[in-house]
Amino acid sequence: MTKPTPRRMTARTIADELRVQITDGTLRPGDTLPTSRELAERFGVTLKTVGSGVDILKGEGLVIGEQGGRRRVRANRPIVWNLTRFERGNRRDSAAGDDWSTAIRDAGREPEQQVTVSTGEADSQIASWLQIPASAEIVQRVRLRTVDGQPYQLATSSFPMEIAAGTPLLGEGDVSMPGGILASIGHPQLRVRDEITIRMPTPEESDQLQLPPGTPVAEHVRIGYGEAGPVRVMVTIAPGDRHRLVYELEV
Structure with a gap:
């Protein structure tokens, strides 16, 4: 029986997984995202790939960047x-x-x-x-x-x-x-x-x-x-x- 091929992690798949965590409340409004290094180790990718994945979420308005390089889940009170x-x-x-x-x-x-x-x-x-x-x-x-x-x-x-x-x-x-x-x-x-x-x-x-x-x-x-x-x-x-x-x- 052959083993399934591990899924290749790309910027898009990283964005997809983080989006799910934001949607289901694992990452709540105002929470700080893990650092780029932590995400790179978790997903087994380069820092550049992590940055591209987070940029997708920024473009969707789900994540905002702050001074010092921190990234947070957007939190507003409508x-x-x-x-x-x-x-x-x-x-x-x-x-x-x-x-x-x-x-x-x-x-x-x-x-x-x-x-x-x-x-x-x-x-x-x-x-x-x-x-x-x-x-x-x-x-x-x-x-x-x-x-x-x-x-x-x-x-x-x-x-x-x-x-x-x-x-x-x-x-x-x-x-x-x-x-x-x-x-x-x-x-x-x-x-x-x-x-x-x-x-x-x-x-x-x-x-x-x-x-x-x-x-x-x-x-x-x-x-x-x-x-x-x-x-x-x-x-x-x-x-x-x-x-x-x-x-x-x-x-």
């Missing part, structure tokens, strides 16, 4: 982002924070938002969403949203200048008002349309959101409509490993 309730009906904005910040605090987490404001011409996509002429003047408020000190969302809200002129929408910093700014200035959102795209991030998004390689993002576009048409479009970039998107619909 937030539940209920898009049915978000900004709907009786908004929970106040001087202490907007509807998003309130929801994060309700979940026992600590929100913070860094806001920058600019004016300029609408590009063709924003003009289409807002139903305004291309190159019409708009106001943009860009929010880098963090949870417990970690970047979680990059949200860019665009408003037609005819709505934003002379209002708190031009104010610097994290401005929030009871009921929302749009309602307070006489342009409440009466309905919204959502568009969600799953894609890989741009280099700029990866840098701003501190994304490990291989992390996809959800691009959530919410167009808010008033009585006469769109009053705002918000484009939110949300890392896939930090969010669970929820919709609740009546059927």
